[in-house]
Amino acid sequence: MPVHARAQTPAAEAARVVADVLHDLAATGHRGVVVDSPPGAGKSTLVVRAAAELADAGEPLMIVAQTNEQVDDLIARLGAAAPEVRVGRLSAVDYSPSERVRAHPACRVGAKVADLDGPAITIGTAAKWATVTDGTWAWAIVDEAYQMRSDALLRVAPRFARALFVGDPGQLDPFATVEVDRWTGLSWDPLQSAVAVLLRHNPDLPVHRLPVSWRLPASAAPVVAEAFYPFTGFRSGTGPTERALAFARPAATALDPVLDTAAATGWGLYELPGRFTVRTDAEAAAACAALAARALTRDAVTTAESGTAPLTPERVAIGAAHRDQVAAIRAALPPEAAGVTVDTANRLQGREYDLTVVLHPLSGRRDATAFHLESGRLCVLTSRHRHACVLVARAGIAELLDAHPHTEPVHLGVPVKFPDGWEANQAMLAHLAAVTVPAPGG
Template structure:
């Protein structure tokens, strides 16, 4: 039985909690919207919560298209001036919300500051691993039944206060809400756990690479060789960029290295590496590269355009340096998007260029070794992904001994990060994918 079918069963069952684990590009929001088919035309009142206004807008657009006759309201602030479909109401006050069968869509923060006279039948939370347990508790009066769907490999929620006192708590307020539920025996016992089992975004071999970040198994929709990036013009083996592109004939990911300056610690930002990243992007366009990213593309691949390329780095200063190194024609809204992994969550491009998180770092911090950022960086592409880095990464990982400084009883997040980074690097080394 499909996850959507099981979610529909949950809606009419007696369980109060449902958690859906989803790999990247598995159609989380699509599955949520498809599940709402069991709601439309019934007496159920449903709320759909998302983490950002952009996510709410996307959900509203999908729901409006799928169910043009459903009663749908976008619950927003009075200052909201976005554009929604004609069959979506924009409402800002609780007393304006429909009292009968309906679907209400809003951000977690908007719902948290609202007081509802009547509880809803079920609350769906999209991108739930981006929400803390404390945030979920603010929604406890919205409904008595919850469906949390999200990607457990993503970057955990950003918390700006000291959380040391809660590190060993079974209901730690700063942890992702689904993690708290699944790790707490009392909560997990009453939770329906489902898993989406297909990644629709990534090439076949990239799914095997990303699988190591997850504690459940999933497969690739794409078949071997079905997704690719190829140069339409002759490659020059004297250029490191071209040698990296050549490796894509047998892999969808490759690592392009640049010599360290002698001490394995690069400046911040690393303007020299930023120029390498910019040259790679320019070279892909000079070579008139073509790519296959969807079913049927293999026979008629598309020519790569600037808007088909994305660039990601963990630091804003580095992203600015990369933008400054790129030709003016490649910048702007129709050009190459350059931003952090946090802002790439939920997005995708045919081709990604990622600055490795450990590039130029001799003594990695817990931030550098955090697995969510590496997972996001390695899972945004549909055809190919280049990791660009100083050549220190292997040496840094071999020399680094993670400090087991976590609180007693807590998971060793830094140790896990070191192990994941090491496995990721060795995956490419063992397959001769490091140039």
């Protein structure tokens, strides 16, 4: 990051980049603008602001999100930022509006564009937009554009003239449930992200990078940046003393040392005895559930820019790589942790909590597959927190990585992704070595 940028306050630095983005939106010399956003950098805030400004200018606008959750979240944000702007929510015929959508004072829901009565902003998922065959819009905003497959972009591209693409390049890549080897190396490979294909065919489009994470604390931003964003980087919007997690009740169980370590440093690794296990490791699942519950029963309190507040179950999340692991963790949650969110990395994208507990994707495995090594998966899991992150893993991950060096085939015409999962995992392990607490018997 340039020295002059470091001399600015985080707010001033972020405001400068946002101003540059909005300036490029107003320019007419290009058909699109790309904005890269690290975790918690205000991506949704930028989308809402850009949408409001384009709507104020009288430009017909469509917004493309990737999930219904993202659509409803953007509608709620638009309602708070610009309640007077009329919004149309494209949805399935059987869609039941969520409370957030119903709360918007000027939002209309419909299964067809004609049902929405010409709103200033029309918003829907990429899958829903793919069914729209009539109408064009001067502008489109594509949210979470790095999680959108290029073939999905191709299906909606005829609907707009110019577009703003906003997303996080360090998180999960698009995926498919069918074999896609036949397209590997082609410039229009459908499994590439929408942004990757866009920039390969339009290399002169302006690309901006949001420089500040307002979610990650000062203890986490440099760790996540080094592991998953080694060439662009970012910094925390808060200083080392502006966030704190404290426990009112003293340590009294074997789980407390790792919780205290995480409260003091922002990170903790609860290391179970090393052994190979089935994917749904009952001991690891139970440890994840117990850690979340113990943090709550110790009457934890968080301190942040907005003040001091108790740690409640709704502000705690447990993340895992697989749905069967999620089911096992949920089943192990005691009553006092009933409100804790438990989900996969795919479904935790874009969400934030005060404390997160993570079942490491490589825990207990005999091999390091491409799925479990994917850097985006670990990035999502370790970048959801505002105060602290505790990882749960069996001993032996470092040896597993050494025994399974990166051996994925290299294909002609396929841009090399940096960092790869092997490097990202090694970087995270190097940091976690200093905050590792062995479980009893470990």
